[in-house]
Amino acid sequence: MAMAQDAVTIAGATLRLVQGDITDQHVDAIVNAANSTLLGGGGVDGAIHRRGGPAILEECQEIRRTRYPDGLPTGDAVATTAGRLPARRVIHTVGPRWHGGGAGEAELLASAYRSTLARAREEGLRTLAFPSISTGAYGYPIEAAARVALGAVADELRVHAGAFDEVRFVLFSAADLAVYREALRQLS
Ligand code: AR6
Numbered sequence: 001m002a003m004a005q006d007a008v009t010i011a012g013a014t015l016r017l018v019q020g021d022i023t024d025q026h027v028d029a030i031v032n033a034a035n036s037t038l039l040g041g042g043g044v045d046g047a048i049h050r051r052g053g054p055a056i057l058e059e060c061q062e063i064r065r066t067r068y069p070d071g072l073p074t075g076d077a078v079a080t081t082a083g084r085l086p087a088r089r090v091i092h093t094v095g096p097r098w099h100g101g102g103a104g105e106a107e108l109l110a111s112a113y114r115s116t117l118a119r120a121r122e123e124g125l126r127t128l129a130f131p132s133i134s135t136g137a138y139g140y141p142i143e144a145a146a147r148v149a150l151g152a153v154a155d156e157l158r159v160h161a162g163a164f165d166e167v168r169f170v171l172f173s174a175a176d177l178a179v180y181r182e183a184l185r186q187l188s
Helices: 043-052 053-068 103-122 143-157 174-187
Strands: 008-009 015-017 027-036 078-082 089-093 127-130 166-171
Touching: 008 143, 015 143, 027 043, 027 078, 027 103, 043 089, 053 078, 078 103, 078 166, 089 103, 089 166, 103 127, 103 143, 143 166
Parallel strands: 015 166, 027 089, 027 127, 127 166
Antiparallel strands: 008 015, 078 089
């Protein structure tokens, strides 16, 4: 159960932390931590395609053919159907691989969050669920990633006041939730 310290209000929008599986979230859009190919993978990406069904992959293949023949750049985002998921849309974004921190990782990670929120605004999607982008297979240290993630989302909620009702971070483990909780405490 989400406790009081797991949510803050920023410019009228709720920024919330929950522990769970992102594919269970009933929101306007769930966010996929994808890779540039948009053709699937493990982690969150695998779970979203498994549960959402083939319609998501078909649309990703079409996006590759028509708009991103060389792949979706790191830090960018595109929206597709959510297939059979209990969400209206999936927004696929590509976070950076961790190379030690000196390769622009923080800016690329912030860009992945900002680009995702930009796609959501374009479609009037007001409730979103993010996973912890880049902190699994891509190896970004979660303490640093949590500060970047919450900082970028909080800034966007302020700049685009009125655009969102709730942005939720869905952390897979209790340990990950605890890290994000500490980052949220430092933010507020
Ligand atoms: N719900 C919520 N969080 C999850 C779920 C889930 N169902 N499954 C895993 N996580 P990752 P990345 C957490 O590896 O680091 C893929 O192969 C997980 O514990 O999914 O951005 C893509 O195709 C971790 O905390 O994403 C790319 O190739 C977080 O989600 C690559 O991995 C992110 O882990 C992207 O790597």
